[in-house]
Amino acid sequence: MAAVTRLTARNPEFASQLTKLLHVDAAEDDAIESAVAKILQAIRLEGDQALLRYTQQFDRVSAKSVAELEVPRQAWLSALEGLPAEQRQALEAAADRIRAYHERQKQDSWTFTEANGTVLGQQITPLDRVGLYVPGGKAAYPSSVLMNVIPAKVAGVKEVIMVTPTPDGQRNPLVLAAAAIGGVDRVFAVGGAQAVGALAYGTDTIAAVDKIVGPGNAYVASAKRRVFGKVGIDMIAGPSEILVICDGKTPADWIAMDLFSQAEHDELAQAILLCPDAGFLDQVQDAIDRLLPTMPRSDIIATSLKNRGALIQVDSLDEACDISNRIAPEHLEVSVQDPKSLLPKLKHAGAIFMGRHSSESLGDYCAGPNHVLPTSGTARFSSPLGVYDFQKRSSIIDVSAQGAVELGQIARVLATGEGLPAHAQSAAYRIV
Amino acid sequence: MAAVTRLTARNPEFASQLTKLLHVDAAEDDAIESAVAKILQAIRLEGDQALLRYTQQFDRVSAKSVAELEVPRQAWLSALEGLPAEQRQALEAAADRIRAYHERQKQDSWTFTEANGTVLGQQITPLDRVGLYVPGGKAAYPSSVLMNVIPAKVAGVKEVIMVTPTPDGQRNPLVLAAAAIGGVDRVFAVGGAQAVGALAYGTDTIAAVDKIVGPGNAYVASAKRRVFGKVGIDMIAGPSEILVICDGKTPADWIAMDLFSQAEHDELAQAILLCPDAGFLDQVQDAIDRLLPTMPRSDIIATSLKNRGALIQVDSLDEACDISNRIAPEHLEVSVQDPKSLLPKLKHAGAIFMGRHSSESLGDYCAGPNHVLPTSGTARFSSPLGVYDFQKRSSIIDVSAQGAVELGQIARVLATGEGLPAHAQSAAYRIV
Numbered sequence: 001m002a003a004v005t006r007l008t009a010r011n012p013e014f015a016s017q018l019t020k021l022l023h024v025d026a027a028e029d030d031a032i033e034s035a036v037a038k039i040l041q042a043i044r045l046e047g048d049q050a051l052l053r054y055t056q057q058f059d060r061v062s063a064k065s066v067a068e069l070e071v072p073r074q075a076w077l078s079a080l081e082g083l084p085a086e087q088r089q090a091l092e093a094a095a096d097r098i099r100a101y102h103e104r105q106k107q108d109s110w111t112f113t114e115a116n117g118t119v120l121g122q123q124i125t126p127l128d129r130v131g132l133y134v135p136g137g138k139a140a141y142p143s144s145v146l147m148n149v150i151p152a153k154v155a156g157v158k159e160v161i162m163v164t165p166t167p168d169g170q171r172n173p174l175v176l177a178a179a180a181i182g183g184v185d186r187v188f189a190v191g192g193a194q195a196v197g198a199l200a201y202g203t204d205t206i207a208a209v210d211k212i213v214g215p216g217n218a219y220v221a222s223a224k225r226r227v228f229g230k231v232g233i234d235m236i237a238g239p240s241e242i243l244v245i246c247d248g249k250t251p252a253d254w255i256a257m258d259l260f261s262q263a264e265h266d267e268l269a270q271a272i273l274l275c276p277d278a279g280f281l282d283q284v285q286d287a288i289d290r291l292l293p294t295m296p297r298s299d300i301i302a303t304s305l306k307n308r309g310a311l312i313q314v315d316s317l318d319e320a321c322d323i324s325n326r327i328a329p330e331h332l333e334v335s336v337q338d339p340k341s342l343l344p345k346l347k348h349a350g351a352i353f354m355g356r357h358s359s360e361s362l363g364d365y366c367a368g369p370n371h372v373l374p375t376s377g378t379a380r381f382s383s384p385l386g387v388y389d390f391q392k393r394s395s396i397i398d399v400s401a402q403g404a405v406e407l408g409q410i411a412r413v414l415a416t417g418e419g420l421p422a423h424a425q426s427a428a429y430r431i432v
Numbered sequence: 433m434a435a436v437t438r439l440t441a442r443n444p445e446f447a448s449q450l451t452k453l454l455h456v457d458a459a460e461d462d463a464i465e466s467a468v469a470k471i472l473q474a475i476r477l478e479g480d481q482a483l484l485r486y487t488q489q490f491d492r493v494s495a496k497s498v499a500e501l502e503v504p505r506q507a508w509l510s511a512l513e514g515l516p517a518e519q520r521q522a523l524e525a526a527a528d529r530i531r532a533y534h535e536r537q538k539q540d541s542w543t544f545t546e547a548n549g550t551v552l553g554q555q556i557t558p559l560d561r562v563g564l565y566v567p568g569g570k571a572a573y574p575s576s577v578l579m580n581v582i583p584a585k586v587a588g589v590k591e592v593i594m595v596t597p598t599p600d601g602q603r604n605p606l607v608l609a610a611a612a613i614g615g616v617d618r619v620f621a622v623g624g625a626q627a628v629g630a631l632a633y634g635t636d637t638i639a640a641v642d643k644i645v646g647p648g649n650a651y652v653a654s655a656k657r658r659v660f661g662k663v664g665i666d667m668i669a670g671p672s673e674i675l676v677i678c679d680g681k682t683p684a685d686w687i688a689m690d691l692f693s694q695a696e697h698d699e700l701a702q703a704i705l706l707c708p709d710a711g712f713l714d715q716v717q718d719a720i721d722r723l724l725p726t727m728p729r730s731d732i733i734a735t736s737l738k739n740r741g742a743l744i745q746v747d748s749l750d751e752a753c754d755i756s757n758r759i760a761p762e763h764l765e766v767s768v769q770d771p772k773s774l775l776p777k778l779k780h781a782g783a784i785f786m787g788r789h790s791s792e793s794l795g796d797y798c799a800g801p802n803h804v805l806p807t808s809g810t811a812r813f814s815s816p817l818g819v820y821d822f823q824k825r826s827s828i829i830d831v832s833a834q835g836a837v838e839l840g841q842i843a844r845v846l847a848t849g850e851g852l853p854a855h856a857q858s859a860a861y862r863i864v
Contacts, residue, residue, distance in 0.1 A: 090845035101552055104544065112536065119786070120533055120800050125779050127813050141850050174849055210813040229668065232813035236661065254861045260854035296853050332826075339830065346826070347557050354551070354830035357862050361855040362831055365843040368552050369827035381559050381642040381664035383825035393815035394764075394778070395801035398771065398786035399794055411797040413522035417606055418573050421728050422692035423793040429686045430789050 002292045002302050004285060005310040009274075009319055021310055022327060024238055024268070024376055029218060036193040036222040043197030048204050054194035059136075059167045061189065066198075066205035071176065071187040079176035088177070094366035095146050095181045101368030102154045105387035109396075117400030118407075122393045126156035127232075129207060130390060131199030132184065133214035133224075134175055136165035136191055142178035143364065147371050147385065148213050149182035155390035160184050161209060163199060165191020191216075193223035200227035213372075213385065234385055238376035239268035239308075242360055243329035243349075245320040247336040248277030250356045256287035258333060261361050263304035264297040270308040272327070274320040281311045321345040328379040331360045348379045404430035434724045434734050436717060437742040441706075441751055453742055454759060456670055456700070456808055461650060468625040468654040475629030480636050486626035491568075491599045493621065498630075498637035503608065503619040511608035520609070526798040527578050527613045533800030534586045537819035541828075549832030550839075554825045558588035559664075561639060562822060563631030564616065565646035565656075566607055568597035568623055574610035575796060579803050579817065580645050581614035587822035592616050593641060595631065597623020623648075625655035632659035645804075645817065666817055670808035671700035671740075674792055675761035675781075677752040679768040680709030682788045688719035690765060693793050695736035696729040702740040704759070706752040713743045753777040760811040763792045780811045836862035 007017055042050035048066045055061050055069065063069050080088065111121030130152045134145055145162070152160050162179055164172070166189040179187055188206060190198065196216075202208030211232035212224055224233045242262035246255055259271035275281055288305070292298050314320045321342055324332060328348035336342065339354035346352060350373030351363055364371045372385035399407060408431040415423035439449055474482035480498045487493050487501065495501050512520065543553030562584045566577055577594070584592050594611055596604070598621040611619055620638060622630065628648075634640030643664035644656055656665045674694035678687055691703035707713055720737070724730050746752045753774055756764060760780035768774065771786040778784060782805030783795055796803045804817035831839060840863040847855035 086845050087849050090842045090849075093842050094846060104542070105554075110536070118799075122537075122801075122816075123775065123778075123784065128779070143846055143850065229808075229810070232810075251861070254858070257854055257858040257861060261852070261858040264852055264854045301854065343555065343828075346555075347560070348824075349826045351827035351829060352555065354828065357833050357836035358829050358831040359836075359858045359862055361843050361847060361858045362836065362839045362862070363827070363829045364855060365846045365859075366839050367550075367829045367831065369554075369829055373827070374824075376661075378661070378664075379824065379826070381824055384554075384827050386825070388820070392780075392806075392811065392813055393818070394781045394811070395783035395795070395805075395816050396775075396786065397783060397790050397795045397799045397801055399790040399799065401789050404789035404791075404794065407794045407798050410522045410525050411793050413518050414526060414575055414797045415793060417519050417522075418575065420693070420696055422689055422696045422733065423796060426686070426689040426693040426791045426793045427797075429683070429689060430791055430794070 002288050003306045004288060006281065007310055007312045009312060009314045009323060018323070018326070021308070022377070032218050032222055036219055036226060039193040040197040040223060040226055043194055043203070044201045051190060051194050051198050051203060054192065055190050058192055059165050061166060061169050066188070066203065069189045071171065071189055075171070076176040076180040076187065079173035080180045082173060083177050091142060091146070091178060091181050094143065095150065097366050097368040098146055098150045099154060102151045102387050105151070106154060107388060107391060111396055114403065116402040116406065118403035119396065119398040121396040123396055124391050124393050127210045127390050127392065128157070129159045129161065129209045130157050131209035131212040132160055132162045133196065133212060133216050133220055134162055134164035135216050135220070136167055136172070140164065140172045140175050142174040143371065144215060145175055145178035145184070146182045149179070149184050151370065151385060151387045152390045153183040155387045157390050159186070161199065161206065162187045163190050163195040165189070165195070193219045196220055196223035196227060200231045211390070213389070234372065234389065235374055235378060235382060239270060240265045241270040241329050241375060242272070242331040242333065243324055243327055244273045244333040244335055245317065245324060245342070246273060246275045246280065247317060248275050248280035249337060250335040252280065252283035252287040253291065254356070254359070255284050255335065256291055258359055259288070259305070259309065260291070260295060260301050261359070262331065263301040263309060264295070267300055267303040268308065269304045271305060272310045272312065274312050274314050274323055276314050276316055276320070278313050281313055284311060317342060318345065324349065328377040330373045330375045330379065331363070333358065333360060350374045350379045350384055434720045435738045436720060438713065439742055439744045441744060441746045441755060450755070450758070453740070454809070464650050464654055468651055468658060471625040472629040472655060472658055475626055475635070476633045483622060483626050483630050483635060486624065487622050490624055491597050493598060493601050498620070498635065501621045503603065503621050507603070508608040508612040508619065511605035512612045514605060515609050519606070523574060523578070523610060523613050526575065527582065529798050529800040530578055530582045531586060534583045534819050537583070538586060539820060539823060543828055546835065548834040548838065550835035551828065551830040553828040555828055556823050556825050559642045559822050559824065560589070561591045561593065561641045562589050563641035563644040564592055564594045565628065565644060565648050565652055566594055566596035567648050567652070568599055568604070572596065572604045572607050574606040575803065576647060577607055577610035577616070578614045581611070581616050583802065583817060583819045584822045585615045587819045589822050591618070593631065593638065594619045595622050595627040597621070597627070625651045628652055628655035628659060632663045643822070645821070666804065666821065667806055667810060667814060671702060672697045673702040673761050673807060674704070674763040674765065675756055675759055676705045676765040676767055677749065677756060677774070678705060678707045678712065679749060680707050680712035681769060682767040684712065684715035684719040685723065686788070686791070687716050687767065688723055690791055691720070691737070691741065692723070692727060692733050693791070694763065695733040695741060696727070699732055699735040700740065701736045703737060704742045704744060706744050706746050706755060708746050708748055708752070710745050713745055716743060749774060750777065756781065760809040762805045762807045762811065763795070765790065765792060782806045782811045782816055
């Protein structure tokens with residue numbers, strides 16, 4: 001039987017129980033921090049040479065030059081052509097849907113003209129060059145390649161450089177195929193903090209990028225945090241999470257499997273169910289016990305559910321919404337009869353899956369919206385990865401001669417109040 | 433005479449000269465880092481008590497409780513009523529213009545429905561609660577209060593908590609008046625890393641916020657960097673910068689004063705002029721020499737211009753645009769006859785001031801666009817502070833029964849390819 005914590009929101013201890021359940025130990029690892037600092041410093045000073053050295057050391061891949069580590073486009077195309085037709089079609093269908101959805105996020109420059117002829121607005125432009133980190137080994141997901149590169153290309157980014165480690169020279173054909181489908185421009189078989197450093201600072205062979213996105217291990221996360229400011233980064237992702245709000249009318253097996261689909265990611269993943277019906281919670285527990293032995297990744301699922309999962313009885317769906325807002329989950333399934341009635345109450349979540357048919361797994365792959373989502377409660381203040389992450393804005397301020405008279409008088413008074421006389425004089429000159 | 437570096441873009445050494453000119457030493461100060469780590473830890477563990485202790489220690493303000501450190505609304509209103517009419521009117525006019533401009537940035541939720549009834553989109557909601565840091569002392573700018581609080585309130589943030597240190601109990605009436613005009617909800621007379629910690633972690637008296645914005649000294653910047661992830665933060669600002677592109681036809685005194693208006697901020701501020709006309713660069717140098725002695729902040733201006741300023745001769749306005757894109761300046765003045773013709777070439781800048789009448793100082797105070805802008809070249813990947821910084825998005829995925837059949841088949845194939853069988857099964861259940 002799979003142990004899953006059972007809680008009742010009515011319990012006076014519930015608030016502190018929930019806090020404990022949600023806690024993630026985010027302590028920095030000093031050994032990782034100092035290793036990464038050293039690697040980044042070496043890349044900054046030695047460029048390609050340091051990158052070759054670390055690739056030899058960590059991935060056991062020897063190359064005479066970083067150019068040798070570039071994976072040529074022909075290799076991606078071969079990978080794509082080598083896929084079983086079903087897989088290729090699925091990847092292409094997913095890419096089409098992701099692209100169509102993200103096209104709707106594209107933002108255009110705007111201006112407006114005031115009565116005196118002054119024009120104000122924002123010019124919106126794409127980033128020039130973006131780096132995409134793709135992990136090696138078992139966590140190399142082609143879907144992540146699509147979810148990162150497509151919004152960048154929709155935004156108009158000219159060059160997306162993908163880096164991915166190939167330990168012992170082993171390339172992942174699904175990842176290369178996804179690079180071809182998604183529109184990546186160049187691929188280098190390098191990884192770790194050294195790849196992040198190369199993207200941030202540039203080397204003779206790898207051009208410096210403006211932003212680095214994509215998931216990675218603790219070394220990659222530390223490196224991204226350290227180069228932030230020199231380049232932009234996406235969020236540093238914590239363990240993945242799902243919160244399911246259910247009215248007790250969805251098949252219990254479906255809900256159990258939805259919890260599994262989160263828990264199977266890794267032992268730290270979190271799956272929580274909120275339901276007002278105690279009997280349904282029992283049914284889901286039964287389904288978990290029955291289905292778990294059939295799952296190939298049952299050990300990971302069992303550990304995740306035992307340490308971080310919970311079945312929580314609430315008094316009402318309204319209370320479930322309040323708890324959900326407190327958690328601000330990455331994925332929120334609203335598996336109820338009338339999800340639209342709850343939507344206005346749901347303030348903080350990365351993605352909201354509405355209704356019994358909207359399983360999180362559909363969103364992970366092909367519904368269209370991005371699967372790179374804010375974790376660990378950061379949905380309180382941040383958003384899914386999107387086209388807007390690859391566009392930036394410049395304010396446009398085009399003041400007419402008459403506008404300069406009106407604005408100059410205000411600016412002069414305020415600049416003088418702030419003790420900035422050159423500001424005041426600069427404005428005053430334009431009052432003519 | 434004021435020394436300003438004179439460069440020529442045609443010089444083979446120019447690229448490296450420019451790199452040197454732009455370099456900002458961003459090394460972390462270990463003493464500051466460890467002091468801030470200790471302060472944040474104390475706030476997290478002891479809350480109000482630690483906040484009172486540090487406020488006593490750093491600001492020499494004793495209070496029995498943090499409630500005593502709250503500045504009551506009546507005090508802001510008194511500050512507002514005590515302002516000279518001209519200052520009050522200027523602040524109110526600026527606030528009105530800033531609000532009108534930012535109203536145009538507000539983004540609305542959107543959805544679309546596919547042929548099979550599946551609904552996709554994004555729900556856009558405001559952050560719940562925001563903290564606004566306002567420095568004490570001479571860098572306390574009422575205009576910054578307006579520029580930070582107004583976009584938050586336009587976004588729909590319910591509660592904006594302002595913190596500002598009052599060393600020796602000295603309150604800044606202009607800042608309090610701006611809080612009243614801008615719509616701040618609560619004000620606490622606390623500052624430094626301890627105030628950032630209180631906003632991020634919450635104490636018994638100060639509620640934890642979702643995002644912290646506003647400028648501050650090195651301690652405040654370090655604290656913001658450290659609490660990032662627990663809460664959102666705006667960018668960590670570097671020294672302020674202006675780049676002026678001029679065709680040589682704007683009055684030289686105007687350009688000199690525009691450079692001064694940046695340089696007077698502090699010794700590290702950077703003011704650079706690009707112009708194809710060597711004679712005009714001479715005129716601007718003459719104007720600098722003539723006007724500098726008349727400036728109250730001439731020492732700061734002279735130091736800034738000497739160490740970080742430059743007058744650069746370019747071959748053409750097109751080359752000036754290329755150099756500007758390389759610099760990605762915070763403020764860019766395009767002081768030429770036909771600025772619109774250059775706009776499409778200008779890819780990276782925080783704010784673009786078009787034409788001879790658009791002095792940066794007008795944008796600092798009252799044109800409408802935000803004066804919180806990306807510095808140190810970060811305009812390559814980031815944007816002015818805006819309403820979008822106080823809104824976040826939740827993906828909406830409402831898959832119809834028929835949609836689940838179509839999407840489920842794609843997701844099942846891809847999940848199987850990624851070795852995630854619970855994902856595959858969760859999708860497969862919905863194919864009914």
